[in-house]
Amino acid sequence: MPVSVRYFLFPEESDPLRLSQRLVDGLIQGKDAMPQYADTKQRVMGVVIQNEDGKPTNIDRTYGTIWTFDEDGAIREGLQEAVAEAMNLGEASSTSEKVVSIRPQLKRKHFNEKYRWEPSSADIERVVRDIWPKKKTDRLKDVKGVSKRKPALTFDAKHALGKVSGGFWEIKHEIDKLKEPGLRGFTFEARKRASEDLEYRHLYNALAEMAVDRLELLKREKTGKGIWYAVLEVMMTRPEGYSEVVQVFREKCEGRDAAVAATRKMLVQHANLFNDHTDLQASVMTDLEWDVLAYPD
Structure with missing residues (x-):
């Protein structure tokens, strides 16, 4: 049976508020904020x-968590802090000592006080009335973020976008196969056609820009010069069996050698995060590659 999660905000001394999935996703990804909090x-x-x-047919379970909003009303930094503390809890509980220490229990108690709360039966009942309303007043008000609601994607628009973008991978594949001389010729000819075939000028110009980016990437890989990034991804395996990136450390460097040295340093610095359910993945990449990753600053 399909399972989904709904979220509700419980401000002090006011009625609960409903959080849309779009807003929650935006807050987690760092793309939305709630400056009122x-x-x-x-x-x-x-x-x-x-x-x-x-x-909805049945409530499987409920849980209470505490979000920390920064000065802009964003929660991403607070969530990363909570994840880091949770991973430290796992490390503390896995250490083997002959004398039993109460430190892990104290740390977990502090963590729960800082990031958890227990919804009361009245809290749950109020949410139940919103999920299965019997009258208009049962529905809770929605919380608003700052990002604008995206325009509706009609069936025809979705079909058209899928059809025209279906071959994007092939375009990139063909450009990536070209060597430097071929990329220069490809760029020149694409721009020439853009000036001659005005109806498709935007497409030809886009092809030229893709070739320019590829040419610059080959140059960086050959020389090791320019801006590079040292990147350390913290991957956590969830109980459901899938893994996801929960934290990313990165350092901007001048040149590939400096990025390699910085990556080694980060591995040592954050080695304590590694455990049986958390992996560390280190890499170096140019700023061209970093800019296309879905990791907001």
């Missing part, structure tokens, strides 16, 4: 719901 800690309830035919 800047520099505060807010209680959030997650409700795991079983669905059938797209409709």
Whole structure:
């Protein structure tokens, strides 16, 4: 049976508010914010719901978490801090000592006080009325973020976008096969055709820009010069069996050699994050490659 999660904000001394999935995703990714809650800690309830035919049928479980909003009303930094502390808890509990220490229990107690709360039966009942409303007043108000709602993607527009973008991978594949002389000729000819065939000038110019980026990347890989990044990704394996990047460390460097040295330093510095369910993946890359990753600053 399909499962989904709904989120509700519980401000002090006011009614709960509904958080849309779009807003939650934007907050987690660092693309949205709630400035009305800047520099505060807010209680959030997650409700795991079983669905059938797209409709909620049963509540599987509920849990309470505390979000820390920064001065801009964003939560990404607070979430990363919570993840780092959670991983340290795992490390502390896995250490073997002949004398039993109460330090891990104290750390977990502090963690729960800082990031967890227990919804009351009244809190859960209020959320239940929103999920299965019997009257208009049962529905809770929605919280607003700062990002604008994206325009609706119609079926025709989605079909058209899928059809024209289906061959993008082949375009990139063909450009990536070219050597430096071929890339220079490709760029010149694409720009020439853009000036002659005005109806498709935007497409030809885009092809030229792709070739320019590829040419610059080959140059960087050959010389090792320019801006490079040392990157360390923290990968956590979830109980459900999938892995995801939960934290990214990066350092901007001048040249590839400096990036390699910085990567080694980061591996040593953050080695304590490695455990049986957390991996560290180190790499170096140019700023051209870093800029296309989905990691916001």
